[in-house]
Amino acid sequence: MTAQRLVLLGGGHAQLAVLQRLARQRPAGVDVLLVTPALRQVYSGMLPGWLAGHYTEAQCVVALAPLAEAAGVVLRQAAAVGLDAAARTVRLDDGGVIGYDVLSVNTGPVQDPARLGGEGHGGGVPMLRPIEDWLARTTRRLAEMPPRRVVVVGGGAAGFELALAWRHRLGAVAEVAIITGASGLLSNYPAAVRRLGARALAERGVRCTVSAAREVALNAVVTVDGRIWAADEVVLATGTVAPGWLRGSGLMLAADGGLATRPTLQSVSHPEVFAAGDVASRVDRPLPRSGVYAVRAGAALADNVLRRLAGQPPVAWDAPVRTLNLLSLGERSAIASWGPLAVQGRWVWRWKDRIDRRFMFRHGTT
Ligand SMILES: Cc1cc2nc3c(=O)[nH]c(=O)nc-3n(C[C@H](O)[C@H](O)[C@H](O)COP(=O)(O)OP(=O)(O)OC[C@H]3O[C@@H](n4cnc5c(N)ncnc54)[C@H](O)[C@@H]3O)c2cc1C
The missing domain is CATH 3.50.50.60 (FAD/NAD(P)-binding domain)
Structure with missing residues (x-):
């Protein structure tokens, strides 16, 4: 056979x-x-924590070759x-x-540059995906010349967490802004999370603007209302397809x-x-x-x-209706939400940290 x-x-x-x-x-x-x-799988749950300086790169990636070897699986890059x-x-x-x-x-x-609309289409700004490429480029950036003005385009979980991570990493000398898109900040999240999220940005001096980017270049973002946002680091967190x-x-x-x-x-x-x-x-x-x-x-x-x-019939996956969602806030603090309920605190970050580390440990990363 x-x-x-x-x-x-x-x-x-x-x-x-x-x-x-x-x-x-x-x-x-x-x-x-x-x-x-890629020979590694980047765990996005810990990526903002890496940018903020809480984790090393090695702590945020799963090496695929040892897992493949343990499973007797041939790996083709x-x-x-x-x-x-x-x-x-x-x-x-x-x-x-x-x-x-x-x-x-x-x-x-994959990331969808078309979501920027207009002539924008990314303007040569590196995309967040593939995450491996973004990670390598950001590592170089931090080593060579950390930015002073960061503009994050996209108000979803990734944009929100990365804006706060940049703020924490760069400290008060830097300007950090987030342009959320027309749907606003954390629009997929319940009202309580959106409220806590907006407050977290304001308290940490991250400027938050509800507007859509029309054009994006390496050194500036133009929003549909004609405003120009000067930047020396643009993060395109505009959603995926x-x-x-x-x-x-x-x-x-x-x-x-x-x-x-x-x-x-x-x-x-x-x-x-x-x-x-x-x-x-x-x-x-x-x-x-x-x-x-x-x-x-x-x-x-x-x-x-x-x-x-094995020739057996498959079984339906009973996907959970609700999941615990955790958003990090730059420093060691986080927001947790469950359905419409949301809480925030340092203890939430410690909780998230334990969950993330446990996941990585299961896959051979300590
Ligand atoms: C900064 C950041 C923060 C985020 N925060 C949250 C959050 O708080 N909560 C949340 O739920 N989600 C969050 N997300 C979203 C989350 O990362 C994605 O939903 C998640 O990565 C999807 O997992 P996946 O396994 O489907 O794909 P991926 O994690 O993208 O893994 C796909 C794998 O396939 C490989 N691959 C890609 N293309 C090919 C190809 N053509 N052929 C073969 N292999 C390929 C890649 O190298 C990768 O290893 C965040 C994302 C980012 C970037």
Whole structure:
């Protein structure tokens, strides 16, 4: 009997659980290949803490090669650039084409420069994603010449946390501003979080403007009302979309471009394809695109991929209706929210720190 081939596309938050599971329970007669452009998975939950100076870089990344080795998985350093669901093949940026019997996709989203509208389209400003590139560039920046005027474009969780992290890192000598977009600060969060968030920015001297960026350049941002925001560091935290290589794959996509999945995390059109995290869009019940849901989907993804390989029916993932959301505030303080309730304090940061470190420890980072 020929071996089945399982391809793990992307080493995102959910895929880490698949690797971990394979290390414990390796099915016979299955070859497994992990395709990842980076040898490390950056844990975004700790990235603002790294920028603020609370963590070293090594504390915020999961090394993928040791996990792959422990699971008996072959690692190929490449990125998917195309997929043919009918032929069951993935095209890679190194020119290779690989076949699969079962595919598990957790490649995350890409940043959408078009969200800036107008002529803006990023103006050569580095994007937040791929996070690896942003991390490397910011490391250089901090070593060479830390900025004095930071403008963050985007008022979601990433923009909010990074603005406060820059403020903490640079101290009072720097000016930090956040341009939230028309929807305002933390618009996906309940009112109590938005209130605490706005207060946290004001208390820490971060200027917050509800307006949309029209043009972005390396040294300035122009908002739709014509105001010019001079900067020597611009952070584009303008939101993400599903990657373009999914288009033309033959896989059914949701209206937002994400890989349309069932409650079992299987593709709606191709049951041998599974997907989790920000690349996927669950059609029965759209889930927030968030690190929390990506992590929580991991166990179900591992379960169902293994069930498929064993010829067993997959089981629906009962995704939580509510999750604990934690936002760091630059210094060692954070906001926690659960449904409409929100609290803030240093003890919340210590709580978040314990959760984050536990997650990293599970994947071999101490
Ligand atoms: C600064 C910051 C703060 C954030 N704060 C929060 C927060 O407080 N709460 C929250 O819930 N969310 C937060 N987020 C969002 C969170 O990071 C994402 O929702 C989460 O990363 C999605 O996880 P994922 O596993 O789907 O994708 P990712 O974490 O992006 O992982 C995808 C992996 O796939 C790899 N990959 C990418 N492209 C390809 C390809 N073509 N082929 C193969 N592999 C590929 C990547 O290298 C990466 O290893 C924040 C994000 C940032 C940047």
